[in-house]
Amino acid sequence: xxxxxxxxxxxxxxxxxxxxxxxxxxxxxxxxxxxxxxxxxxxxxxxxxxxxxxxxxxxxxxxxxxxxxxxxxxxxxxxxxxxxxxxxxxxxxxxxxxxxxxxxxxxxxxxxxxxxxxxxxxxxxxxxxxxxxxxxxxxxxxxxxxxxxxxxxxxxxxxxxxxxxxxxxxxxxxxxxxxxxxxxxxxxxxxxxxxxxxxxxxxxxxxxxxxxxxxxxxxxxxxxxxxxxxxxxxxxxxxxxxxxxxxxxxxxxxx
Numbered sequence: 001x002x003x004x005x006x007x008x009x010x011x012x013x014x015x016x017x018x019x020x021x022x023x024x025x026x027x028x029x030x031x032x033x034x035x036x037x038x039x040x041x042x043x044x045x046x047x048x049x050x051x052x053x054x055x056x057x058x059x060x061x062x063x064x065x066x067x068x069x070x071x072x073x074x075x076x077x078x079x080x081x082x083x084x085x086x087x088x089x090x091x092x093x094x095x096x097x098x099x100x101x102x103x104x105x106x107x108x109x110x111x112x113x114x115x116x117x118x119x120x121x122x123x124x125x126x127x128x129x130x131x132x133x134x135x136x137x138x139x140x141x142x143x144x145x146x147x148x149x150x151x152x153x154x155x156x157x158x159x160x161x162x163x164x165x166x167x168x169x170x171x172x173x174x175x176x177x178x179x180x181x182x183x184x185x186x187x188x189x190x191x192x193x194x195x196x197x198x199x200x201x202x203x204x205x206x207x208x209x210x211x212x213x214x215x216x217x218x219x220x221x222x223x224x225x226x227x228x229x230x231x232x233x234x235x236x237x238x239x240x241x242x243x244x245x246x247x248x249x250x251x252x253x254x255x
Contacts, residue, residue: 008037013068
């Protein structure tokens with residue numbers, strides 16, 4: 001029996017998840033996020049339906065061809081650990097104990113994803129683009145709002161469910177929503193889902209912001225239609241690069 005292969009991101013692959021701008025598809029991002037350089041292909045696809053597992057492997061081959069991922073050789077300890085976990089999962093008969101799920105749920109995952117859009121929204125000369133900042137931390141909300149205003153954006157801010165509803169629905173329609181994953185009385189993923197279902201707001205770019213990312217949460221945000229995902233704390237230039245990327249705006253020169 002052949003040993004299942006294990007894959008990790010190359011520097012090019014890392015830059016797609018942590019470089020602030022990417023042209024990858026949702027399926028390609030899904031595969032990159034799942035690869036941790038420890039779990040083998042069997043572990044990563046365990047629990048998937050046959051069609052889903054086949055699609056995963058097809059995308060993996062695409063990423064290999066583009067040199068975004070590479071096979072890795074595990075050390076003896078990790079190989080033995082994986083084998084023991086696989087045996088434990090089979091004997092327990094439950095996917096809840098799989099190391100694949102444990103990897104997805106482990107906190108501390110770091111990303112700076114921003115998916116590029118084709119063109120910026122049409123505006124009259126001198127008219128500012130509108131950004132709604134959804135953040136319950138007053139200090140971070142103030143910092144983010146000031147940064148965007150200094151960069152020429154019109155900013156509206158919200159820190160709870162009622163404010164979110166009011167700010168994203170009142171005219172003019174937002175050109176971008178910066179959405180915290182965790183709010184005191186709302187779930188950022190639920191807000192994202194409702195935005196994508198709304199007939200007027202469904203095409204508004206959304207960047208998710210989070211303090212404690214997991215691979216599972218990033219996959220959920222991207223699958224629900226987020227255009228970007230940033231881990232807090234982030235540098236000012238990282239946020240502005242992501243904002244301009246998802247809005248289809250030219251990047252400001254550095255320096």
